[in-house]
Amino acid sequence: MLGRIVVVFNGYWSLYLGQGLGITLGLSAITVLFGAVFGSLLAFMKMSKIPPLRWIATAYIEVIRGTPMLIQLFFFYFILPNDMIMAVFGWIYRIILLFNAEAVKADFIKFICIAIALVVNSSAYVSEVIRSGIQAVDRGQTEASRSLGLNGVQTMTKIILPQAVKNILPALGNEFVTVIKETSLASTFFIGDLMSVYNVVRGKTYLVIEPLLITAAIYFVVTFILSKLIAAWERRLKRGE
Amino acid sequence: MNEANSKYMIQAVDLHKSFGDLHVLKGVNEGILPNEVVSIIGPSGGGKSTFLRCLNLLETPEKGHIFFEGVDITSKGVNVNIHRQKMGMVFQLFNVFPHLSVEKNVTLAPVLLKKKTEKEAKEAAAALLQRVGLFDKLNESPSRLSGGQKQRLAIVRALAMEPDVMLFDEPTSALDPEMVGEVLDVIRELVSGGMTTVIVTHEMGFAKEVSNRVLFMDGGIIAEEGTPDEIFSHPKNPRTRDFLSKVLTT
Numbered sequence: 170m171l172g173r174i175v176v177v178f179n180g181y182w183s184l185y186l187g188q189g190l191g192i193t194l195g196l197s198a199i200t201v202l203f204g205a206v207f208g209s210l211l212a213f214m215k216m217s218k219i220p221p222l223r224w225i226a227t228a229y230i231e232v233i234r235g236t237p238m239l240i241q242l243f244f245f246y247f248i249l250p251n252d253m254i255m256a257v258f259g260w261i262y263r264i265i266l267l268f269n270a271e272a273v274k275a276d277f278i279k280f281i282c283i284a285i286a287l288v289v290n291s292s293a294y295v296s297e298v299i300r301s302g303i304q305a306v307d308r309g310q311t312e313a314s315r316s317l318g319l320n321g322v323q324t325m326t327k328i329i330l331p332q333a334v335k336n337i338l339p340a341l342g343n344e345f346v347t348v349i350k351e352t353s354l355a356s357t358f359f360i361g362d363l364m365s366v367y368n369v370v371r372g373k374t375y376l377v378i379e380p381l382l383i384t385a386a387i388y389f390v391v392t393f394i395l396s397k398l399i400a401a402w403e404r405r406l407k408r409g410e
Numbered sequence: 411m412n413e414a415n416s417k418y419m420i421q422a423v424d425l426h427k428s429f430g431d432l433h434v435l436k437g438v439n440e441g442i443l444p445n446e447v448v449s450i451i452g453p454s455g456g457g458k459s460t461f462l463r464c465l466n467l468l469e470t471p472e473k474g475h476i477f478f479e480g481v482d483i484t485s486k487g488v489n490v491n492i493h494r495q496k497m498g499m500v501f502q503l504f505n506v507f508p509h510l511s512v513e514k515n516v517t518l519a520p521v522l523l524k525k526k527t528e529k530e531a532k533e534a535a536a537a538l539l540q541r542v543g544l545f546d547k548l549n550e551s552p553s554r555l556s557g558g559q560k561q562r563l564a565i566v567r568a569l570a571m572e573p574d575v576m577l578f579d580e581p582t583s584a585l586d587p588e589m590v591g592e593v594l595d596v597i598r599e600l601v602s603g604g605m606t607t608v609i610v611t612h613e614m615g616f617a618k619e620v621s622n623r624v625l626f627m628d629g630g631i632i633a634e635e636g637t638p639d640e641i642f643s644h645p646k647n648p649r650t651r652d653f654l655s656k657v658l659t660t
């Protein structure tokens with residue numbers, strides 16, 4: 170079996186490590202990046218003094234966290250009209266065409282649907298990461314700041330957020346690691362990520378286990394290294410206080 | 411009584427504050443005169459901190475008024491941030507800003523709130539830090555300071571806004587005994603310079619020494635007040651006597 174693993178890997182390593190891992194990491198990065206943007210928005214809505222904003226954010230977060238990711242992927246895959254996606258994201262497709270004239274429009278639309286579903290999902294989790302990062306900053310910091318005469322916004326931007334990022338950034342890194350594994354679900358739609366590559370290789374080699382083990386090993390090595398790096402980074406942030 | 415009495419710098423009128431079902435302040439009336447040094451003593455849970463924190467509206471009273479320099483800061487539409495700039499506050503747990511250098515802790519508020527230019531603020535910070543013996547720590551991170559040093563920094567941070575009154579909430583309670591003296595020295599110097607001061611403290615000796623007036627708070631009201639001599643040597647209220655006999659023997 171070891172021999173067959175080596176043969177399969179030799180034959181398909183560029184598909185695995187180039188396209189597969191590239192798309193997986195790219196999609197994960199997009200997910201966490203935009204998840205952080207919308208997650209911040211949700212976090213501030215949830216901490217808002219205005220009740221309707223709080224309700225909306227809470228409902229969103231609860232629904233997303235309470236339903237399976239795969240259902241969310243299907244939902245956005247079916248619900249988002251192609252025309253709308255092209256209207257909003259068409260410029261990206263046109264840029265891609267400049268580099269790769271063979272890029273297929275349907276694949277692009279599918280990819281955007283999946284990315285949106287992942288961002289929607291991740292923003293709910295990330296908003297909780299951000300909220301708890303902010304709330305982990307000692308209340309006394311807010312009180313000291315307000316007692317000096319700083320207003321709420323000044324206190325948030327100058328005192329609370331600079332301290333909260335030390336809690337938030339490592340947690341976002343860990344969210345990235347989680348998302349890397351979760352994007353494997355997106356292979357259901359065959360978007361060329363690492364797990365999709367597995368399906369391709371399995372079809373070509375008529376082998377099931379060997380390509381799977383290679384896929385698992387790549388996921389493991391990447392997430393293991395990233396986790397260790399994040400942990401080291403977190404220790405450094407905490408020490409630099 | 412809804413009018414400010416103009417002789418007071420701060421005046422609390424019929425203050426009530428509850429936390430859920432817990433009625434903590436039950437109608438406190440008190441005026442602080444300019445240049446006056448007022449100590450607040452009393453048993454734990456009596457509402458001392460809550461009262462002090464109502465003065466700069468860190469706690470919002472449900473009922474009653476706070477007049478500060480003639481303005482009812484509890485009334486709607488008043489920008490309390492402006493008034494807080496004139497009320498320095500020092501906390502039991504220091505609350506220095508750990509992400510900023512010692513100097514930046516002091517200069518942040520005056521510069522951000524446009525009270526001083528960056529240059530003026532730095533000069534003022536240097537002079538203030540010199541005064542409390544922290545000049546050599548200018549570029550340190552506060553995390554490398556001892557408790558006593560942190561509290562001195564917190565005092566300087568408040569002073570940098572050039573407040574008209576300083577509010578202290580048990581400024582030495584979280585300190586190791588050997589550091590209490592250095593912080594009390596700073597407060598002593600401030601008070602002798604004429605700073606209007608309200609200080610919640612368990613340091614009875616210090617309260618007796620520096621105060622013009624002592625308030626004994628118990629059960630959400632000011633149960634007795636008077637000169638240090640009246641309160642410490644001739645307390646009238648049995649609760650004051652009971653409290654003092656407990657704290658002075660231990």
Ligand SMILES: Nc1ncnc2c1ncn2[C@@H]1O[C@H](COP(=O)(O)OP(=O)(O)OP(=O)(O)O)[C@@H](O)[C@H]1O
Nearest residue numbers: 429430432434452453454455456457458459460461
């Ligand atoms: N934010 C809060 N939420 C709920 N209860 C509170 C809050 N702050 C104070 N309390 C309660 O109000 C009461 C009065 O508290 P306060 O801190 O004013 O007392 P204190 O006289 O300062 O006591 P101590 O000497 O222990 O500092 C206490 O029973 C306390 O538990």
Ligand SMILES: [Mg+2]
Nearest residue numbers: 458459460580
């Ligand atoms: Mg207290």
